[in-house]
Amino acid sequence: METKDALRQRRSVKVFDPNRQVTDEQLAELFELTTLAPSAWNFQHYQFIVVRDPEYKKRLREAAMGQEKVEQASVTIVVCGDLHAYKRARRVAEEFADKGFYGPNGKEKVEAQARLMYDTYAKNPQKAREEALRSASLAAMSLMVAAQDMGLATCPMIGFDPEKVRKVVKMPGHLFPAMLISLGYEGDFDLPRCARLPLNEVVQIDRYGKAFNPES
Template identity: 40%
Template sequence: MQAIQALEQRFSANHFDTNKPVTEKQIEQLVYLATQAPSAFNIQHTRLLAVVEPAAKAALKAVAFNQQKVEDAAVTFVVLADTQAHEHYARVNEQAIEAGLYDQQMAEKMLEMVAGNYADKPGFSRDEALRSGSMVAMNLMTAATAVGLASGPMIGFDPKALQQEFKIAERYLPVMMIAVGYEGAGNWPKKPRLTTEEVLVKDARPGQTHPFSQ
């Protein structure tokens, strides 16, 4: 399936076919595609838990206010944002040097820029990690559609209970859960979207009054 088709056909699923599991290879493919998403300085803030084992699903369902799709989906991903990812930027920088993208001078400059943007700025670091995690999540859902799977993003869960149950350190913020599997019966079709005219100001310019000015 082409990317444009996947974007147009993706919908938020609540019902999954409980008789059709996904393979470990499929999970790895989804994560690989999801992590092609951009992040500032290529810091790559996002980490993921893939919950597939029945007892683990039951535990995850409990912290997700007993939403049945957690148990029915073949896998539920927990998308985590590392608020301290910038502290390990040296490793990313080394990869860029090894790939021939940076020389040593540029690498040192990038390290300085990352430190200046993130060190001792917890609020900014948190916001940036959440932005990056959201882009990875969208990539994952688009990729799932492209390979014939359904997905459903979830914000209905207790983040503290999730962190405690799955031993997640405080530095990792739960962005969302994404239930993934083969589509089951009973899902709503894709819901209508606002028109392009309702969400777009064409040729926006400074000082210009537009529908979003009030």
């Protein structure tokens, strides 16, 4: 499938087929594609908790305002942001140096670069959280587009109680739930897509106030 088609056809599917399951092989391919998403300094500030046990799905549904798709879909993925991703700073800096991103004699820069990356977030928890939410969200979008390409349906969700979700999946304190994504096969869902704002309401050229009006 063309990426353009995947973007055009992706929907937030509200009804899933409860009888069709996603396999481990499909999940492996999906997460291999998902983790190719960009992240600041390649820290990969995310974890994915795939909830597929019926009992866990039931409890997750209760934590997600009773949304039926959480239980109906083959799996519901808790996309978590990782507040401690910066602790991988040295590993990341070493790979950057090994792969030539720091130029010649890059090894000599590892210490300073690792310290810079580490301190940026260790000293600013709000920045660490924003970065984690950004990276987790970019990965979530990649996951949904990849799923579309694989013939699977998704629905992202923010309708949940974060502390209840944390309890259900036993999430440690350095993670937080960024969103849930139900994943599976589309069921009897035929609602049309809601309209998008016209481009001249969301795209500005050069400065705010100069709306984009493409010549057609």
